[in-house]
Amino acid sequence: MGTLTDIRTIARWEVKKSLTMMRRDMLPLAIVLFVLLVAVTGFSARSGLHLQDGMYRIGVDDPQVAQLLEGDARFTVYQLDPPTLSANRDAFDIVVSGGIVYPGTSERAGAAEIALERDYAKYVNSVYDNETDLFAAYPLWIDTQSVKSELDFLSTQGGQYVSAAPNRGPPVPQGEVKEIPTPSPTLAVSEDTLRSQLVQSNAKNTQISRYMDVLSTTSSTMGNFETPSQLSPPLPFDSIILVFVFIFPLYFTSQFFMMSIMGERIERKGEILLSTPVKASSIIIGKMLPYFMGMLAICTGLTLYLKAPLLIILPLIPVIVFFLANALLIGMLSRSFKELSFISIFFSTVATSYLFFPSIFANVHVISLISPLTLIVLTMQGTAWTLTDYLYSTSLFWLTAAFLFYIAAKNFKEERLFSEKNLVTRMREFLSEILPQKHPFISLFLLAGCSIPFVFMIQMMCLVLFFNLPMPYSLIGLLLLAALIEEIAKGVGIYTIFVRNPSFLSGRNLVFACGATALGFLVGEKLLLFVTLAQISDSVFGSILFLSLGSLWLPLLLHFVGVLIVALCLKKWGKAGFAPGLAIAMVVHCLYNLYFILGWIR
């Protein structure tokens, strides 16, 4: 009860503080800027964006051709007589003479030719649009029907798509064959409607409208009849729009939270707050609550504005919590505004790529589900997802956020908040705080277990990255990086204890500490694997990342040897031994993987 009141009080303070700051001659300027923004948006919609103006030079002899290119600012058009044109052939990317197009040989000329081709096709269509006999000008119409299909992870192991059918005869479906009604040979739409649709689609800029269409959940009432030239391929990367629409506002708001935490640390302003008999966790939750509500409100508002199902809020919540947890730690760690800026830019780039890259493969690949954005993509399409899918894609976010909050709560006190040491030292001190002196082995065990979600997250990112490389390289890259990441995660606890107290690593303690870390790592790994990631862990990639589920003592031995190497190096050379220790441990880890999993050395 008392905690709840505390949280409410702190939250109210936080709101009041940020509101007073807002009021300070910021509001009028903000309003002016907003009005300007609307005006400028209107202006740029009318005049267009002039980024690619004058990229190409074209020489023509026919005023009609020059007129055709008038609307395309990418071309600088020179209208000259044929002899002058042929004399200055090299000055142009393309020369159009006597109705024949002569492109140059450079790379730029090739690009110019494509642009010209498209402009010409557009012009041809605009002429045909006025044709009285519409079906003479546009004799062919395509009705596109999409078919759903899920690809399972195992089938892409070889890096090949399934449809590579080597056999001679037509493929035979294995599953049940559903009766498809024969499509009617006529269009269900009147000629006038088709004509107006043609004129409309010719006028609009497909480059932009394609992205805008992603956001509108209502499809056109017309049906999908298109002429071949209207046929634009389905956009494979819808999700980038979602990143812009949903993730950037969240990132922006978490900046305010970051700044509020940092603000408490400037000139020890937060001392008053800390001297109150309120628990650190209550202060953190109280300060965070308004931002959490704000972000939730933004997401809900956006969802309502887009008329999308409110279900998409669910996968966004763990993302919000994850962002806030990171903002809290960044605000607590950085010493200056510059550091704050750079770390937060760095974090947002990494987080955005983690969220974005997997969701590119939505509908194609199970791996895409590691990003909550994929669930949003699925919801927008109207595809249902299960509770398991939800757990699968968000569990890592929940777990890492919880662990980060725990670290932050433990360190939310005077000597940590107001220290001026450098970033690495401070990170070590933060870790040191959650490793109590009294129970070193239990805490090492727990730390190793808790590091698992982070390790998985980073490894997942590597998996997505390397997925794009051809087969042998992707395996080698993944092999090295996965081993290194695991060894770092395991070594960091012992390193922290060693720096705090070098005499701790006596022979007996060393063995126990390594044992505790190895065991903790193994337990954490197995637990998380069983809960969520069984699908990925069955593939070749998975076996490198997470070891096999079969025997238990071999991986335990591996983890133990890895940490032992790092610890011994620390003992022998002090802090300087950490990096070489990691390198040796990584090599050992890789050899193990090669031998037992892939069986390459034999």
Next chain:
Amino acid sequence: MKSRNLSIIAKKEFQGLFNERTILLAVLLQLFIALFSSFLMVGLTSMYDPSSLSQYSHFRYSVGYAGNDSEMLSYLQDSRDFRVFKMNLSTAVAALGERKLAAVIYVPDTAPDAQGPVKITLYTLENDLQSAIVDVKLKDIFLQYETYLRQVRTVRITEQPLPLQLPPSNSGDDFYEFVYGLLIPLLVFMPAIISSALIIDMITEEYQHDTLETLISTPVTFTEMIWGKVLACEILVPVQAGAWLILLMINGIAIDNAPLILLQVVVSSLILILLGALTALHYRERTAAQFIFSTALVVVILFALSLPANPMNQLTRLAVGTAGPEQWAVLAATIAIIVVLAYATQRYAERISRKSHSG
């Protein structure tokens, strides 16, 4: 204003950046993005124009063909991109669902010279990278068939468009326009945005940490301090932008006029940096200043992009080698804006320092 004092302040800021290893983070970030570049290129190019994906695939796709025989079937059979199977529609669609086919086409029994249109039904996989490629390749076949049908019905067409004979095959791709017309101006201009955010941090930091008093008690004046910080941020711009250009060149993208590109970036970035400095001087508090500035940044950049021959357009034209003498006019206009902003910054800084001396 003494240049020695300016360089002292600039040096101090650089030392701060190096001590905090924030520069290291910035470089790391740049490398991180560059590492992705191969993926980024393929991914972003296809976002820019999905049809560019087709060039990455030289694979023969299996296509199911149902319904009546037509010219369409022979076009597909002649194409080197497809392997055609004549199948029953239901079986074909089921095979498509299992990814044993890449697409299914149904052609009805409509004569080429019929009064009404020929309606083909195309079944493809939904929201899928591979089907995007297949669609692009099928589009060529459809266009071929459309041309044939138009020829059959040509007597019914009253107005023919101006004929233009295009070469049969072209060597170009959308990659070029994307890289030079979007990626290069974007990447090269990014350091300017980073630097202008940095100046806000540098100035508000002095206010919020109360280090201003100490600084002003030294021989360095307040205005000198501000200009020193501007100098430090300004120096970072060509360094970072240059690094981008070098990284792009290592990736095999030839860039013309690199020194002129750097000149344009350096000059136009000063506008943003001075705007940042003015905002920071006005608010003296980071959250408010950054918020107002980032909103203003969107307005300024959007407005600049809507103007023909804007500095970012000049970057594109310089990179492809089609920039004319108008680049100098743009540069002059930019400098004129800078002079106004610099005057404002100087006056504002002087006013603040007078106030703090008297108050």
